[in-house]
Amino acid sequence: MTPPHEAITAPAPPATRPRGRIFAVTSGKGGVGKTFVSANLAAALARRGERVLVLDADLGLANLDVVLNLFPKITLHDVFTGKCQLEEAILPAPGGFSVLLAGSGLVEYSHLTPEVREQLRKIIDTVVTRFDRIVLDTGAGISDVVLYAVSLADEVIVVATPEPTSLTDAYATIKVLATQQQRQTIRLVVNQTGRLGEGRVIRGQLQQVVDKFVTPMLPPGGAAVKLELIGDIPSDPAVREAVQKRRLLLELLPGAPAAKALGEIAARLAP
Amino acid sequence: MHLDAALQLLRQAGHVLPDAGSTDEVTWMQKLIDGLCELSSRDPLTGLSNRRQFEMALAREIDRVARAGEPALVLMIDIDHFKKVNDTHGHAAGDLVLKAVGQVLHDCIRPMDTVARMGGEEFAMILPNCPPAFGHLVAERVRMKVGARPVPISPGQEVRVSVSIGGAFAPQWVRSSAPLWIERADQQLYRAKSSGRDRACLEQPTVSQVSAEEKGMLFGTSQFMDLE
Numbered sequence: 001m002t003p004p005h006e007a008i009t010a011p012a013p014p015a016t017r018p019r020g021r022i023f024a025v026t027s028g029k030g031g032v033g034k035t036f037v038s039a040n041l042a043a044a045l046a047r048r049g050e051r052v053l054v055l056d057a058d059l060g061l062a063n064l065d066v067v068l069n070l071f072p073k074i075t076l077h078d079v080f081t082g083k084c085q086l087e088e089a090i091l092p093a094p095g096g097f098s099v100l101l102a103g104s105g106l107v108e109y110s111h112l113t114p115e116v117r118e119q120l121r122k123i124i125d126t127v128v129t130r131f132d133r134i135v136l137d138t139g140a141g142i143s144d145v146v147l148y149a150v151s152l153a154d155e156v157i158v159v160a161t162p163e164p165t166s167l168t169d170a171y172a173t174i175k176v177l178a179t180q181q182q183r184q185t186i187r188l189v190v191n192q193t194g195r196l197g198e199g200r201v202i203r204g205q206l207q208q209v210v211d212k213f214v215t216p217m218l219p220p221g222g223a224a225v226k227l228e229l230i231g232d233i234p235s236d237p238a239v240r241e242a243v244q245k246r247r248l249l250l251e252l253l254p255g256a257p258a259a260k261a262l263g264e265i266a267a268r269l270a271p
Numbered sequence: 272m273h274l275d276a277a278l279q280l281l282r283q284a285g286h287v288l289p290d291a292g293s294t295d296e297v298t299w300m301q302k303l304i305d306g307l308c309e310l311s312s313r314d315p316l317t318g319l320s321n322r323r324q325f326e327m328a329l330a331r332e333i334d335r336v337a338r339a340g341e342p343a344l345v346l347m348i349d350i351d352h353f354k355k356v357n358d359t360h361g362h363a364a365g366d367l368v369l370k371a372v373g374q375v376l377h378d379c380i381r382p383m384d385t386v387a388r389m390g391g392e393e394f395a396m397i398l399p400n401c402p403p404a405f406g407h408l409v410a411e412r413v414r415m416k417v418g419a420r421p422v423p424i425s426p427g428q429e430v431r432v433s434v435s436i437g438g439a440f441a442p443q444w445v446r447s448s449a450p451l452w453i454e455r456a457d458q459q460l461y462r463a464k465s466s467g468r469d470r471a472c473l474e475q476p477t478v479s480q481v482s483a484e485e486k487g488m489l490f491g492t493s494q495f496m497d498l499e
Contacts, residue, residue, distance in 0.1 A: 164490055171489060172481050209488045219455050 020131040022124065023269075024057070024153035028169030030140030032161045033191040035067050036243065037233070038137040040259070043095030043250040044266035050132040052097035053090065057120070057149040058139035065101050068093050069246035076102045080119045086126055095248045098131070117148060124152055142176050151181055157230065161192045162202060171206055178214050178225040186225065189265060190232040199232030231265035233258050281306045284315070314388040316366060317373030325387035325395055329449045332397050336441040344406050344473075345452055346396040346438045347460040348376065348413065351468040353392035356430060364424035368432055371422040379413050395453075403440055410436045410471035418469065433469035435460060440474065 025041075027034045035058075042052045056064040056076065065071055072091055078084040093099040100123070127134060136153055138146045150156050156177060160170035170188075177183040188206070190199035207227045215224045233239075238256030242249040249259045281288060286306045291299060312324035320328070329345070336343050350356075350372055357365040369392065376386045376394055385397040401409060414436055421429040437460025441452060455474055463472040481489075 167489060168481050168486060171485065175481070205489060209485055212488060213482075213485050219451060219458065221454070 018129070020051075020053075020128050020133050021155065021271075022128065022134045022136065022153040024136040024138055024150040024156045025159060026138040026146060026150055026156060026173060027140060027159045027166070028142065028171075028173035029160075029163075029166045032159050032163075032166050033233075033239075034140070034159045035064050035137050036239065036249075037157075037159050037189055037191060037262070038135050039064065039067050039093075039095070040248055040250050040262045041266055041269075042093075042097040042133075042135050043248050044263050045133055045269065046096035047250070047263075048266060048270055050270075051130070052133045052135065053100060053127055053131040054093070054097060054135045054137055055100045055124070055127070056102040057136040057145075058102065064099065064137055067243070067246065068099065068248070070099065070101065072101055076100060076123075079123065080116070086123060090127070094251060100127070116145070120149065121152065142173055147176065147180065150177065155185070155187060156183060157187045157189055159189045159191055160202070162190065162194065162198060167202065167206070171209060174206065174210060174225070174227070175214050175217075178210070179217050182218070182222070184223050184225060185228055187228050187230045189230055192235045193232040194235055199229050203227050203229040230268050231261055233261045233265075277303065277307060280310060284310055284313075286310070314373075317370055317388050319373050319377060319394070320385055320387035322387060322389050325385060325389065325397070326449060328385040328387075328397055329452065332399055333441065333449065333452070335399065341400050342402050343441045344396075344398040344401040344409070344438055345441070345456045346398070346410055346413070346436055346471075347389075347453070347456045348394040348396065348434050348436050349460055349464070350392040351433045351435055351464075353432070356432065360424055360428075360430065364430065367424050368422050368430060371420065372417055372432065372434070375417050375420050376413065379416055395456075401440075406438055406440065406473050407471065410438050410473060414469070414471050435463040435468045436471035437461065437463050438471065438473040 025034055025038045038054055042054045045052045054064065058064070070091065070093060072089075074084050074089045074091075076089060079086050079089050090098050090100055124134065134153075136149050138149045140146075158170050158173055160166045174186050177186060188199075188203055190202050193199055210225050210227060218225070234257045236256050236258035238253040239249055239258050242252045245252060249256060250262060253259055278288065281303075286309070288302055288306065289299065294302075312320060312327075314321040332343050335341065350368065353365065353368070356368050369388070372394070373386075373388060376396065380386050380396065380398075383399055387395050389395050396413075398409060414434055417432065417434045421431050423429050437456050437458065439452060439455035439459060459472040459474050463470050466472070
């Protein structure tokens with residue numbers, strides 16, 4: 001008989017209200033477009049009629065505010081320190097979704113203290129009943145803050161580019177998530193692809209290494225780790241333009257190939 | 272009558288209840304219930320926790336790890352070639368060995384740890400808040416202490432036994448399940464047994480490093496060309 005699997009510690013669902021799905025977006029390597037994907041995916045999901053909240057879980061070095069060109073007076077920091085209510089920190093973002101920003105100055109939260117854990121968990125417990133989808137935009141690397149944020153999510157999306165360094169770090173992340181959190185399905189977005197089908201090939205390559213090196217590390221009797229490609233985003237000058245202008249690609253250039261790809265990913269994620 | 276049977280069980284186990292008349296009825300009943308609870312959680316031979324108590328402690332530890340993210344270690348401990356002790360010296364000698372090993376294990380632990388006899392010659396330990404860096408040290412200490420203690424089985428006769436130990440840490444932040452955690456420790460016990468016994472094997476903590484071999488395969492000869 002298959003032993004029951006170690007489930008991720010997600011906040012307990014409330015008895016009455018339905019619970020939104022929590023997605024963690026992570027990457028291993030920085031600078032692969034994680035925050036860009038989080039924000040534009042949120043916009044694409046919002047266009048499909050979902051209530052979406054993006055939570056800036058990159059507590060030490062947040063930059064969702066930069067991507068969205070939002071510099072609010074109230075951030076997660078004020079919620080953590082009890083200066084403000086959670087409701088006051090949830091802001092409407094361009095693109096029709098909501099954001100909970102960390103602000104770039106939360107260096108003291110780049111280490112995972114019991115207080116930070118408790119605060120994050122409490123916040124997620126609260127927002128999970130108010131939104132259809134929560135996107136946790138995590139920091140780069142495989143720090144304990146990142147791993148903790150991912151552990152709070154129902155599903156995890158790893159963003160990688162075809163660059164060897166990005167693939168290596170994406171693989172390291174997948175390995176840790178599979179062995180430490182017993183993740184069985186890990187979703188993959190390949191950003192900045194150069195040609196059609198590159199994402200599929202990269203998924204295959206990663207899956208092959210996972211099958212050979214990661215699955216044998218797992219307790220026997222469980223299912224193998226499966227990488228699921230949910231889309232590639234082509235290299236597109238429109239992305240650079242949107243990032244430079246600090247606008248959402250989906251708003252600035254909705255017809256761009258990268259914007260269309262993000263729309264397709266959102267459609268694939270839709271329930 | 273059930274009450275008589277219960278009292279007899281407690282007497283046999285060495286529990287002393289106050290005389291029925293010497294205290295009020297509620298206090299007396301409470302002492303009776305306490306005594307029975309204690310009895311139902313102990314292994315009668317070694318006095319250690321039994322499997323039932325171990326599973327309760329493990330469930331509590333899983334909650335704590337998931338909540339606090341602290342490291343915690345489970346060790347499965349098995350006496351090597353125990354059948355040979357029984358076959359050579361008889362079951363009474365086997366019982367003496369079990370008791371002695373139980374005592375050594377009990378002497379090895381901190382107050383917050385749990386040590387249990389799981390059945391037969393198998394024991395288990397739960398070590399809350401045990402950092403991964405110390406896991407192997409702790410397991411080795413247990414193994415060496417058991418090996419260093421000869422067990423007198425009859426006047427002038429002693430036997431020495433060794434133990435094999437397998438250990439696994441709870442995955443931090445994650446709600447584990449008791450069967451899976453025990454299974455992971457059992458896997459390591461199997462490894463210790465099959466690589467020669469009288470040793471401790473612990474599950475390797477999570478590694479995020481990517482080996483040259485893995486990189487080789489990731490960027491291997493086919494290099495994104497003819498895959499799939």
